[in-house]
Amino acid sequence: MGLRSPEIVADAKPGQFVMIRVGSGIEPLLRRPFSICGRQGNDVFLVLYRVVGKGTAIMAETEKGGRLSVLGPLGNGFELPKPGQTVVLVAGGIGVAPLFSLAQAVKEKDIQFMAGFGSSDEIIRMDPINDLNGINISFSTDDGTKGHAGLVTDLLDEYLKKNRDRSDSMSLFICGPLPMLKRVAAMALDHNISCHASLESAMACGLGACQGCAVRSSSQEKTEFYHVCKDGPVFPIGTIDWNSL
Protein backbone atom coordinates (compact mmCIF):
# COMPACT_ATOMS: atom_id res chain seq x y z
CA MET A 1 0.00 0.00 0.00
CA GLY A 2 1.05 3.57 -0.53
CA LEU A 3 0.95 5.92 2.45
CA ARG A 4 1.14 9.66 2.15
CA SER A 5 3.49 11.26 4.67
CA PRO A 6 5.98 13.84 3.46
CA GLU A 7 7.65 13.77 6.89
CA ILE A 8 8.35 10.05 6.80
CA VAL A 9 9.45 10.16 3.16
CA ALA A 10 11.86 13.00 3.93
CA ASP A 11 13.44 11.20 6.90
CA ALA A 12 13.40 7.59 5.75
CA LYS A 13 16.53 5.68 4.81
CA PRO A 14 16.46 2.37 2.93
CA GLY A 15 15.89 -0.53 5.33
CA GLN A 16 14.03 1.46 7.96
CA PHE A 17 10.54 0.45 9.04
CA VAL A 18 7.32 1.88 10.40
CA MET A 19 4.92 0.68 13.10
CA ILE A 20 1.36 0.75 11.82
CA ARG A 21 -1.66 0.80 14.08
CA VAL A 22 -4.25 -1.42 12.47
CA GLY A 23 -7.70 -0.31 13.46
CA SER A 24 -8.28 2.18 16.22
CA GLY A 25 -9.48 -0.01 19.06
CA ILE A 26 -7.74 -2.26 21.55
CA GLU A 27 -7.96 -5.45 19.51
CA PRO A 28 -5.57 -6.13 17.98
CA LEU A 29 -3.64 -4.04 20.47
CA LEU A 30 -0.06 -3.61 19.31
CA ARG A 31 1.24 -1.83 16.24
CA ARG A 32 2.64 -3.98 13.44
CA PRO A 33 6.14 -3.41 12.03
CA PHE A 34 6.58 -3.10 8.24
CA SER A 35 9.58 -2.22 6.14
CA ILE A 36 9.45 0.85 3.99
CA CYS A 37 9.90 -0.70 0.57
CA GLY A 38 10.15 2.40 -1.54
CA ARG A 39 8.84 5.84 -2.31
CA GLN A 40 6.82 7.59 -4.94
CA GLY A 41 7.73 11.21 -5.33
CA ASN A 42 8.27 13.26 -2.20
CA ASP A 43 5.25 12.41 -0.18
CA VAL A 44 4.27 8.77 -0.59
CA PHE A 45 6.09 5.76 0.79
CA LEU A 46 5.25 2.19 0.04
CA VAL A 47 4.65 -0.79 2.26
CA LEU A 48 4.41 -4.30 0.91
CA TYR A 49 2.72 -6.76 3.16
CA ARG A 50 1.52 -10.30 3.21
CA VAL A 51 -1.70 -11.17 5.00
CA VAL A 52 -0.67 -13.63 7.70
CA GLY A 53 -2.95 -12.86 10.63
CA LYS A 54 -5.60 -10.59 12.00
CA GLY A 55 -3.62 -7.34 11.83
CA THR A 56 -2.62 -7.70 8.21
CA ALA A 57 -6.15 -8.87 7.37
CA ILE A 58 -7.50 -5.59 8.76
CA MET A 59 -4.88 -3.68 6.79
CA ALA A 60 -6.07 -5.35 3.62
CA GLU A 61 -9.54 -3.94 4.27
CA THR A 62 -8.27 -0.37 4.58
CA GLU A 63 -10.01 1.68 1.96
CA LYS A 64 -8.25 3.91 -0.49
CA GLY A 65 -8.05 7.40 0.95
CA GLY A 66 -8.38 6.08 4.51
CA ARG A 67 -6.12 7.12 7.38
CA LEU A 68 -3.75 4.97 9.40
CA SER A 69 -1.64 5.88 12.40
CA VAL A 70 1.98 5.29 11.43
CA LEU A 71 5.05 5.65 13.66
CA GLY A 72 8.36 6.08 11.90
CA PRO A 73 10.76 5.95 10.27
CA LEU A 74 12.33 3.60 12.81
CA GLY A 75 15.49 1.53 13.08
CA ASN A 76 18.94 1.94 11.60
CA GLY A 77 18.43 1.10 7.92
CA PHE A 78 21.09 -0.20 5.54
CA GLU A 79 24.53 1.25 5.43
CA LEU A 80 24.85 2.14 1.75
CA PRO A 81 27.52 0.12 -0.07
CA LYS A 82 30.76 1.84 -0.98
CA PRO A 83 31.35 3.06 -4.54
CA GLY A 84 32.56 0.34 -6.86
CA GLN A 85 30.91 -2.44 -4.91
CA THR A 86 28.65 -4.95 -6.56
CA VAL A 87 25.41 -4.95 -4.61
CA VAL A 88 24.02 -8.44 -4.21
CA LEU A 89 20.46 -8.55 -2.89
CA VAL A 90 18.99 -11.87 -1.78
CA ALA A 91 15.36 -12.01 -0.74
CA GLY A 92 12.92 -14.71 0.26
CA GLY A 93 9.21 -13.94 -0.21
CA ILE A 94 8.07 -10.73 1.45
CA GLY A 95 11.74 -10.16 2.36
CA VAL A 96 11.97 -8.31 -0.96
CA ALA A 97 10.38 -5.29 0.76
CA PRO A 98 13.38 -3.62 2.43
CA LEU A 99 15.65 -4.69 -0.43
CA PHE A 100 13.45 -2.87 -2.94
CA SER A 101 14.06 0.34 -1.03
CA LEU A 102 17.78 -0.29 -1.08
CA ALA A 103 17.74 -1.13 -4.80
CA GLN A 104 15.87 2.09 -5.47
CA ALA A 105 18.48 4.08 -3.56
CA VAL A 106 21.51 2.53 -5.28
CA LYS A 107 20.07 1.79 -8.70
CA GLU A 108 22.96 3.35 -10.58
CA LYS A 109 25.24 0.71 -9.07
CA ASP A 110 25.95 -2.78 -10.29
CA ILE A 111 23.07 -4.73 -8.73
CA GLN A 112 22.43 -8.45 -8.65
CA PHE A 113 18.94 -9.12 -7.26
CA MET A 114 17.90 -12.66 -6.45
CA ALA A 115 14.44 -13.39 -5.13
CA GLY A 116 12.90 -16.70 -4.14
CA PHE A 117 9.20 -17.44 -3.90
CA GLY A 118 6.99 -20.46 -3.42
CA SER A 119 5.38 -20.23 -6.82
CA SER A 120 5.18 -17.87 -9.80
CA ASP A 121 1.84 -16.42 -8.68
CA GLU A 122 3.42 -15.28 -5.41
CA ILE A 123 6.07 -13.21 -7.11
CA ILE A 124 6.04 -9.62 -6.03
CA ARG A 125 7.15 -7.18 -8.68
CA MET A 126 7.90 -3.62 -7.90
CA ASP A 127 9.27 -2.39 -11.23
CA PRO A 128 6.39 -0.16 -12.35
CA ILE A 129 5.88 1.82 -9.16
CA ASN A 130 9.31 1.60 -7.70
CA ASP A 131 11.21 2.63 -10.79
CA LEU A 132 13.40 -0.46 -10.71
CA ASN A 133 13.19 -0.97 -14.46
CA GLY A 134 16.88 -1.23 -15.10
CA ILE A 135 17.44 -3.85 -12.45
CA ASN A 136 17.74 -7.43 -13.39
CA ILE A 137 16.04 -9.77 -10.94
CA SER A 138 16.59 -13.48 -11.10
CA PHE A 139 13.90 -15.63 -9.60
CA SER A 140 13.68 -19.00 -8.02
CA THR A 141 10.46 -20.80 -7.16
CA ASP A 142 9.98 -23.86 -5.04
CA ASP A 143 7.68 -25.40 -7.64
CA GLY A 144 9.71 -24.34 -10.65
CA THR A 145 6.92 -22.27 -12.22
CA LYS A 146 9.28 -19.34 -12.70
CA GLY A 147 13.03 -19.12 -12.93
CA HIS A 148 15.21 -21.63 -11.16
CA ALA A 149 13.34 -24.54 -9.60
CA GLY A 150 14.61 -24.63 -6.07
CA LEU A 151 15.94 -22.25 -3.47
CA VAL A 152 17.20 -18.73 -3.86
CA THR A 153 20.33 -19.88 -2.07
CA ASP A 154 21.07 -22.07 -5.11
CA LEU A 155 21.11 -18.93 -7.26
CA LEU A 156 23.47 -17.24 -4.85
CA ASP A 157 25.69 -20.28 -4.66
CA GLU A 158 26.00 -20.36 -8.42
CA TYR A 159 26.70 -16.64 -8.58
CA LEU A 160 29.37 -16.84 -5.91
CA LYS A 161 31.05 -19.76 -7.64
CA LYS A 162 31.14 -17.84 -10.93
CA ASN A 163 32.49 -14.72 -9.31
CA ARG A 164 34.81 -16.22 -6.76
CA ASP A 165 37.63 -13.81 -7.60
CA ARG A 166 35.39 -10.77 -7.00
CA SER A 167 34.15 -11.54 -3.52
CA ASP A 168 36.16 -8.60 -2.13
CA SER A 169 34.08 -6.11 -4.07
CA MET A 170 30.70 -7.61 -3.18
CA SER A 171 28.22 -6.36 -0.62
CA LEU A 172 25.42 -8.75 0.28
CA PHE A 173 22.09 -7.60 1.69
CA ILE A 174 19.56 -10.20 2.70
CA CYS A 175 16.03 -10.46 4.05
CA GLY A 176 13.66 -13.38 4.24
CA PRO A 177 12.63 -16.39 6.29
CA LEU A 178 15.06 -17.53 8.98
CA PRO A 179 16.27 -20.77 7.34
CA MET A 180 17.19 -18.77 4.25
CA LEU A 181 18.95 -16.07 6.26
CA LYS A 182 20.93 -18.67 8.16
CA ARG A 183 22.09 -20.37 4.97
CA VAL A 184 23.07 -17.17 3.28
CA ALA A 185 24.82 -15.92 6.39
CA ALA A 186 26.82 -19.15 6.53
CA MET A 187 27.72 -18.83 2.84
CA ALA A 188 28.79 -15.22 3.24
CA LEU A 189 30.93 -16.03 6.26
CA ASP A 190 32.42 -18.91 4.29
CA HIS A 191 33.34 -16.71 1.33
CA ASN A 192 34.29 -13.84 3.61
CA ILE A 193 31.85 -11.46 1.93
CA SER A 194 30.46 -8.39 3.62
CA CYS A 195 26.82 -9.19 4.43
CA HIS A 196 23.99 -7.40 6.19
CA ALA A 197 20.69 -9.02 7.17
CA SER A 198 17.38 -7.35 7.95
CA LEU A 199 15.84 -9.27 10.86
CA GLU A 200 12.34 -9.59 12.25
CA SER A 201 11.23 -9.91 15.82
CA ALA A 202 8.04 -9.42 17.78
CA MET A 203 7.86 -5.77 18.77
CA ALA A 204 5.83 -3.63 21.12
CA CYS A 205 7.23 -0.08 21.15
CA GLY A 206 9.56 0.09 18.14
CA LEU A 207 11.49 2.81 19.98
CA GLY A 208 13.98 0.93 22.11
CA ALA A 209 11.97 1.39 25.29
CA CYS A 210 10.40 -2.00 26.06
CA GLN A 211 13.34 -4.31 25.23
CA GLY A 212 10.87 -6.83 23.85
CA CYS A 213 12.65 -7.30 20.51
CA ALA A 214 15.90 -8.80 21.78
CA VAL A 215 18.14 -10.92 19.57
CA ARG A 216 21.25 -12.65 20.90
CA SER A 217 24.58 -11.11 20.00
CA SER A 218 27.57 -13.20 18.89
CA SER A 219 29.87 -11.43 21.30
CA GLN A 220 28.97 -11.69 24.96
CA GLU A 221 31.68 -9.19 25.88
CA LYS A 222 30.07 -6.43 23.84
CA THR A 223 26.48 -7.05 24.78
CA GLU A 224 24.35 -10.13 25.33
CA PHE A 225 21.42 -8.86 23.28
CA TYR A 226 20.72 -6.35 20.55
CA HIS A 227 17.32 -4.79 20.06
CA VAL A 228 15.97 -5.26 16.57
CA CYS A 229 13.98 -2.00 16.58
CA LYS A 230 16.87 0.25 17.59
CA ASP A 231 20.18 -1.53 16.93
CA GLY A 232 18.58 -3.08 13.80
CA PRO A 233 16.61 -4.23 11.94
CA VAL A 234 19.78 -4.40 9.82
CA PHE A 235 22.75 -6.22 11.33
CA PRO A 236 26.16 -7.20 9.98
CA ILE A 237 25.77 -10.98 10.01
CA GLY A 238 28.85 -11.45 12.18
CA THR A 239 27.27 -9.64 15.12
CA ILE A 240 24.33 -12.06 15.52
CA ASP A 241 24.29 -15.44 17.23
CA TRP A 242 22.56 -17.36 14.44
CA ASN A 243 22.39 -20.56 16.46
CA SER A 244 20.06 -18.86 18.93
CA LEU A 245 17.54 -18.08 16.19
Added chain:
Amino acid sequence: MSSQPDLRVKLGPLDLKNPVITASGTFGYGREYKDIVDPNLLGGIILKGLSLKPRAGNPPPRIVETPCGMLNAIGLANMGLDAFMKQELPRLQTLDTAVIANIYGHSIDEYGELAAALKGVDGISAIEVNISCPNVERGGMAFGTDPDVSAEVTGKVVRNTDKPVIVKLSPNVKDIRIIAKAVEEAGAHALSLINTITGMAIDIETRAPKLANITGGLSGPAIRPVAIHMVYQAVQTVDIPVIGVGGIMDSRDALEFLIAGAHAVQVGTANFVAPRATLDILEGLKIFCRDNDVAQISELIGSLKIAE
Protein backbone atom coordinates in the same frame (compact mmCIF):
# COMPACT_ATOMS: atom_id res chain seq x y z
CA MET B 1 -16.11 27.10 33.52
CA SER B 2 -13.50 29.23 31.85
CA SER B 3 -10.44 28.90 34.07
CA GLN B 4 -8.01 26.01 33.74
CA PRO B 5 -8.77 23.17 36.14
CA ASP B 6 -6.17 22.58 38.83
CA LEU B 7 -4.62 19.21 38.04
CA ARG B 8 -2.14 19.08 40.90
CA VAL B 9 -2.20 16.05 43.18
CA LYS B 10 -0.23 15.00 46.24
CA LEU B 11 1.27 11.58 46.82
CA GLY B 12 2.03 11.99 50.49
CA PRO B 13 5.21 14.09 50.58
CA LEU B 14 5.46 14.17 46.78
CA ASP B 15 3.73 16.94 44.81
CA LEU B 16 2.84 16.26 41.19
CA LYS B 17 1.77 18.87 38.66
CA ASN B 18 -0.80 16.44 37.34
CA PRO B 19 -1.80 12.82 37.98
CA VAL B 20 -0.40 11.28 34.77
CA ILE B 21 2.80 9.26 35.17
CA THR B 22 4.53 6.79 32.85
CA ALA B 23 4.74 3.21 34.17
CA SER B 24 8.09 1.53 34.75
CA GLY B 25 9.49 -0.47 31.85
CA THR B 26 7.22 1.06 29.25
CA PHE B 27 8.84 4.46 28.76
CA GLY B 28 12.52 3.57 29.08
CA TYR B 29 14.32 6.55 30.59
CA GLY B 30 12.10 9.02 28.75
CA ARG B 31 14.84 9.59 26.15
CA GLU B 32 13.37 6.93 23.85
CA TYR B 33 10.24 9.07 23.46
CA LYS B 34 12.01 12.41 23.22
CA ASP B 35 10.63 13.33 19.81
CA ILE B 36 7.10 12.42 20.84
CA VAL B 37 6.46 13.28 24.49
CA ASP B 38 7.91 16.19 26.50
CA PRO B 39 8.22 14.59 29.95
CA ASN B 40 8.00 18.01 31.58
CA LEU B 41 4.32 18.08 30.69
CA LEU B 42 3.66 14.94 32.71
CA GLY B 43 3.10 14.48 36.42
CA GLY B 44 6.14 12.28 36.46
CA ILE B 45 8.06 9.51 34.78
CA ILE B 46 8.93 6.20 36.38
CA LEU B 47 12.14 4.77 35.03
CA LYS B 48 12.91 1.25 33.88
CA GLY B 49 13.47 -1.15 36.78
CA LEU B 50 16.98 -0.67 38.14
CA SER B 51 19.18 -3.33 39.75
CA LEU B 52 22.60 -3.12 41.39
CA LYS B 53 24.31 -5.04 38.60
CA PRO B 54 23.48 -4.86 34.90
CA ARG B 55 21.06 -7.52 33.74
CA ALA B 56 20.81 -8.80 30.17
CA GLY B 57 17.28 -10.12 30.60
CA ASN B 58 15.50 -13.23 29.38
CA PRO B 59 16.06 -15.03 26.07
CA PRO B 60 13.65 -14.11 23.24
CA PRO B 61 10.81 -14.34 22.39
CA ARG B 62 10.07 -11.93 25.23
CA ILE B 63 6.69 -10.56 24.21
CA VAL B 64 3.51 -11.91 22.73
CA GLU B 65 0.25 -10.22 21.99
CA THR B 66 -2.88 -11.61 23.67
CA PRO B 67 -6.53 -10.53 23.47
CA CYS B 68 -6.61 -6.81 24.40
CA GLY B 69 -3.22 -7.16 26.03
CA MET B 70 0.27 -8.54 25.89
CA LEU B 71 2.50 -10.88 27.87
CA ASN B 72 6.07 -9.80 28.56
CA ALA B 73 9.02 -11.63 29.99
CA ILE B 74 11.70 -9.00 29.51
CA GLY B 75 13.46 -10.28 32.61
CA LEU B 76 14.06 -6.82 34.05
CA ALA B 77 16.89 -6.15 31.61
CA ASN B 78 18.68 -2.94 32.58
CA MET B 79 22.07 -1.26 32.59
CA GLY B 80 22.62 -1.49 36.35
CA LEU B 81 23.24 1.21 38.93
CA ASP B 82 26.70 2.42 37.89
CA ALA B 83 25.89 2.91 34.22
CA PHE B 84 22.59 4.53 35.16
CA MET B 85 24.32 7.13 37.33
CA LYS B 86 26.79 7.96 34.56
CA GLN B 87 24.71 7.65 31.40
CA GLU B 88 21.14 8.53 32.31
CA LEU B 89 21.05 10.55 35.52
CA PRO B 90 22.65 13.80 34.28
CA ARG B 91 19.99 14.28 31.62
CA LEU B 92 17.20 13.31 34.01
CA GLN B 93 18.44 15.96 36.46
CA THR B 94 17.57 18.67 33.95
CA LEU B 95 13.91 17.63 33.79
CA ASP B 96 11.18 19.64 35.42
CA THR B 97 8.99 16.73 36.44
CA ALA B 98 8.97 14.06 39.12
CA VAL B 99 11.56 11.48 38.13
CA ILE B 100 10.89 8.27 40.02
CA ALA B 101 13.44 5.47 40.12
CA ASN B 102 11.98 1.95 40.11
CA ILE B 103 14.22 -0.49 41.99
CA TYR B 104 14.32 -4.24 42.43
CA GLY B 105 16.69 -6.68 44.07
CA HIS B 106 17.17 -10.37 44.52
CA SER B 107 17.62 -10.09 48.25
CA ILE B 108 16.43 -7.65 50.87
CA ASP B 109 19.97 -6.33 51.20
CA GLU B 110 20.09 -5.51 47.50
CA TYR B 111 16.99 -3.36 47.88
CA GLY B 112 18.68 -1.63 50.79
CA GLU B 113 21.87 -1.03 48.85
CA LEU B 114 20.02 0.47 45.90
CA ALA B 115 18.01 2.76 48.14
CA ALA B 116 21.20 3.89 49.88
CA ALA B 117 22.93 4.54 46.56
CA LEU B 118 20.10 6.85 45.50
CA LYS B 119 19.94 8.63 48.87
CA GLY B 120 20.40 12.34 48.50
CA VAL B 121 20.85 12.03 44.73
CA ASP B 122 19.67 15.16 43.04
CA GLY B 123 17.02 14.74 40.34
CA ILE B 124 15.39 11.60 41.72
CA SER B 125 12.08 12.64 43.30
CA ALA B 126 11.00 9.32 44.77
CA ILE B 127 11.67 5.61 44.75
CA GLU B 128 9.21 3.02 43.54
CA VAL B 129 9.95 -0.44 44.90
CA ASN B 130 9.07 -3.35 42.64
CA ILE B 131 8.35 -6.29 44.95
CA SER B 132 7.00 -8.56 42.20
CA CYS B 133 10.36 -10.12 41.43
CA PRO B 134 11.68 -13.47 42.60
CA ASN B 135 13.42 -13.68 45.95
CA VAL B 136 16.46 -15.90 45.48
CA GLU B 137 16.79 -16.36 49.23
CA ARG B 138 13.35 -17.94 49.29
CA GLY B 139 13.47 -20.27 46.31
CA GLY B 140 12.42 -17.63 43.82
CA MET B 141 9.03 -16.86 45.35
CA ALA B 142 8.18 -13.24 44.66
CA PHE B 143 8.84 -10.87 47.59
CA GLY B 144 5.46 -9.30 47.07
CA THR B 145 3.43 -12.44 47.71
CA ASP B 146 4.25 -12.58 51.41
CA PRO B 147 3.13 -9.78 53.74
CA ASP B 148 6.07 -10.15 56.14
CA VAL B 149 8.67 -10.14 53.37
CA SER B 150 6.90 -7.22 51.65
CA ALA B 151 7.07 -5.28 54.90
CA GLU B 152 10.71 -6.20 55.42
CA VAL B 153 11.69 -4.94 51.95
CA THR B 154 9.70 -1.75 52.47
CA GLY B 155 11.25 -1.09 55.89
CA LYS B 156 14.73 -1.64 54.51
CA VAL B 157 14.22 0.86 51.71
CA VAL B 158 12.53 3.43 53.95
CA ARG B 159 15.42 3.30 56.42
CA ASN B 160 17.98 3.67 53.65
CA THR B 161 16.59 6.69 51.87
CA ASP B 162 15.50 10.26 52.40
CA LYS B 163 13.06 10.11 49.49
CA PRO B 164 9.38 9.25 49.38
CA VAL B 165 8.95 5.50 48.99
CA ILE B 166 6.24 4.09 46.75
CA VAL B 167 5.76 0.33 46.91
CA LYS B 168 4.46 -1.34 43.78
CA LEU B 169 2.30 -4.31 44.63
CA SER B 170 1.94 -7.57 42.77
CA PRO B 171 -1.59 -8.64 41.86
CA ASN B 172 -0.55 -12.28 42.03
CA VAL B 173 -1.66 -12.64 45.64
CA LYS B 174 -4.61 -14.04 47.54
CA ASP B 175 -5.63 -10.80 49.23
CA ILE B 176 -4.07 -7.51 48.17
CA ARG B 177 -5.40 -5.79 51.32
CA ILE B 178 -3.14 -7.80 53.60
CA ILE B 179 -0.03 -6.85 51.62
CA ALA B 180 -1.15 -3.22 51.30
CA LYS B 181 -1.61 -2.96 55.06
CA ALA B 182 1.73 -4.63 55.83
CA VAL B 183 3.57 -2.28 53.48
CA GLU B 184 1.84 0.80 54.89
CA GLU B 185 2.78 -0.20 58.43
CA ALA B 186 6.38 -0.67 57.31
CA GLY B 187 6.54 2.99 56.37
CA ALA B 188 5.66 3.28 52.68
CA HIS B 189 4.47 6.74 51.62
CA ALA B 190 2.33 5.51 48.74
CA LEU B 191 1.37 2.36 46.85
CA SER B 192 1.29 1.56 43.13
CA LEU B 193 -0.96 -1.15 41.90
CA ILE B 194 -1.01 -3.24 39.93
CA ASN B 195 2.05 -4.81 38.40
CA THR B 196 1.46 -7.37 35.63
CA ILE B 197 -0.62 -10.51 36.19
CA THR B 198 1.22 -13.76 35.57
CA GLY B 199 0.02 -15.48 32.42
CA MET B 200 0.98 -17.90 29.68
CA ALA B 201 0.27 -18.52 26.01
CA ILE B 202 0.89 -21.66 23.93
CA ASP B 203 1.50 -22.11 20.21
CA ILE B 204 -0.83 -24.97 19.27
CA GLU B 205 1.19 -25.88 16.16
CA THR B 206 4.51 -26.38 17.94
CA ARG B 207 2.84 -27.04 21.33
CA ALA B 208 5.53 -24.85 22.86
CA PRO B 209 5.00 -21.83 25.10
CA LYS B 210 5.03 -18.63 23.06
CA LEU B 211 7.51 -17.03 25.47
CA ALA B 212 10.97 -18.50 25.99
CA ASN B 213 10.49 -17.85 29.71
CA ILE B 214 7.26 -19.95 29.56
CA THR B 215 5.32 -17.44 31.66
CA GLY B 216 5.07 -13.68 31.38
CA GLY B 217 3.31 -10.67 32.85
CA LEU B 218 -0.03 -9.69 31.35
CA SER B 219 -0.61 -5.97 30.78
CA GLY B 220 -2.91 -3.76 28.76
CA PRO B 221 -6.69 -3.20 28.74
CA ALA B 222 -7.31 -6.88 29.50
CA ILE B 223 -6.18 -6.35 33.12
CA ARG B 224 -7.93 -3.05 33.82
CA PRO B 225 -10.97 -4.43 35.67
CA VAL B 226 -8.67 -6.42 37.95
CA ALA B 227 -6.58 -3.30 38.61
CA ILE B 228 -9.62 -1.15 39.32
CA HIS B 229 -10.89 -3.71 41.80
CA MET B 230 -7.54 -3.96 43.58
CA VAL B 231 -7.21 -0.18 43.80
CA TYR B 232 -10.73 -0.06 45.21
CA GLN B 233 -9.83 -2.67 47.80
CA ALA B 234 -6.55 -0.99 48.71
CA VAL B 235 -7.95 2.51 49.21
CA GLN B 236 -10.44 1.10 51.69
CA THR B 237 -7.65 -0.55 53.62
CA VAL B 238 -4.84 2.00 53.83
CA ASP B 239 -4.56 5.74 54.50
CA ILE B 240 -1.58 6.36 52.25
CA PRO B 241 -2.27 7.41 48.65
CA VAL B 242 -2.58 4.81 45.92
CA ILE B 243 -1.43 5.12 42.30
CA GLY B 244 -3.58 3.18 39.85
CA VAL B 245 -1.89 1.19 37.06
CA GLY B 246 -3.22 -1.35 34.62
CA GLY B 247 -4.66 -1.07 31.14
CA ILE B 248 -5.16 2.67 31.02
CA MET B 249 -5.52 3.62 27.36
CA ASP B 250 -7.38 6.94 27.51
CA SER B 251 -8.65 9.60 29.90
CA ARG B 252 -11.86 7.72 30.62
CA ASP B 253 -9.82 4.80 31.90
CA ALA B 254 -7.72 7.17 34.01
CA LEU B 255 -10.86 8.74 35.46
CA GLU B 256 -12.12 5.31 36.43
CA PHE B 257 -9.05 4.85 38.64
CA LEU B 258 -9.32 8.33 40.17
CA ILE B 259 -12.98 7.78 41.01
CA ALA B 260 -12.11 4.39 42.51
CA GLY B 261 -9.78 6.29 44.84
CA ALA B 262 -6.39 6.50 43.13
CA HIS B 263 -4.50 9.79 43.61
CA ALA B 264 -2.61 9.41 40.35
CA VAL B 265 -2.32 6.97 37.47
CA GLN B 266 0.44 5.27 35.55
CA VAL B 267 0.25 4.62 31.84
CA GLY B 268 2.16 1.57 30.57
CA THR B 269 1.30 -0.55 27.56
CA ALA B 270 -0.66 2.35 26.03
CA ASN B 271 2.70 4.05 25.32
CA PHE B 272 3.42 1.27 22.81
CA VAL B 273 0.05 1.49 21.11
CA ALA B 274 -0.14 5.28 21.03
CA PRO B 275 3.18 6.88 21.96
CA ARG B 276 1.39 10.16 22.77
CA ALA B 277 -1.12 8.39 25.04
CA THR B 278 0.00 10.21 28.20
CA LEU B 279 -0.46 13.64 26.64
CA ASP B 280 -3.84 12.68 25.19
CA ILE B 281 -4.94 11.43 28.61
CA LEU B 282 -3.87 14.69 30.21
CA GLU B 283 -5.84 16.66 27.65
CA GLY B 284 -8.87 14.43 28.17
CA LEU B 285 -8.71 14.94 31.94
CA LYS B 286 -8.70 18.73 31.47
CA ILE B 287 -11.71 18.57 29.19
CA PHE B 288 -13.59 16.30 31.59
CA CYS B 289 -12.92 18.69 34.48
CA ARG B 290 -14.07 21.67 32.44
CA ASP B 291 -17.19 19.93 31.17
CA ASN B 292 -18.13 18.73 34.64
CA ASP B 293 -17.33 21.88 36.62
CA VAL B 294 -14.51 20.23 38.47
CA ALA B 295 -12.17 23.01 39.63
CA GLN B 296 -9.60 20.68 41.17
CA ILE B 297 -9.00 17.21 39.88
CA SER B 298 -8.40 16.07 43.46
CA GLU B 299 -12.16 16.46 43.99
CA LEU B 300 -12.64 13.38 41.83
CA ILE B 301 -10.39 11.13 43.88
CA GLY B 302 -12.50 8.48 45.59
CA SER B 303 -15.74 10.08 44.42
CA LEU B 304 -17.20 6.66 43.74
CA LYS B 305 -20.92 6.45 44.42
CA ILE B 306 -22.27 3.17 45.68
CA ALA B 307 -25.97 2.93 46.43
CA GLU B 308 -26.67 2.21 50.10
